[in-house]
Amino acid sequence: MENMDYDEHVWTVGDRFYKLAQKYYGDVKDWWIIAKFNNKPTEAHVNIGEVILIPRNIQQFLNTTKG
Numbered sequence: 831m832e833n834m835d836y837d838e839h840v841w842t843v844g845d846r847f848y849k850l851a852q853k854y855y856g857d858v859k860d861w862w863i864i865a866k867f868n869n870k871p872t873e874a875h876v877n878i879g880e881v882i883l884i885p886r887n888i889q890q891f892l893n894t895t896k897g
Contacts, residue, residue, distance in 0.1 A: 834891065836867075837884040841876050854884050863891055 839850060847861035855863075867885050870876050885891040 834894070835886040837886060839882045839884055841878055841880045841882050843878060845876075845882075846873055850882070850884060855888065860888065863888060866895070867891060 837854065839845075847865050848858040850864050851861040852858045864882065864884055865871060868876075868882055870882075876882065
């Protein structure tokens, strides 16, 4: 997923993928994009203080993940 623009978010207490999806994409249903982009299947796989990458262009991300 090289050459993909993304935002950085430092994981803090209370963060959830669905909350980040709402903040960055306007839809909680897109939580899995953030999880997959970071190879973190669940929030339990993320540590406080870890930097999470949020892809800016959902369609570009989806195009790179198609088999």
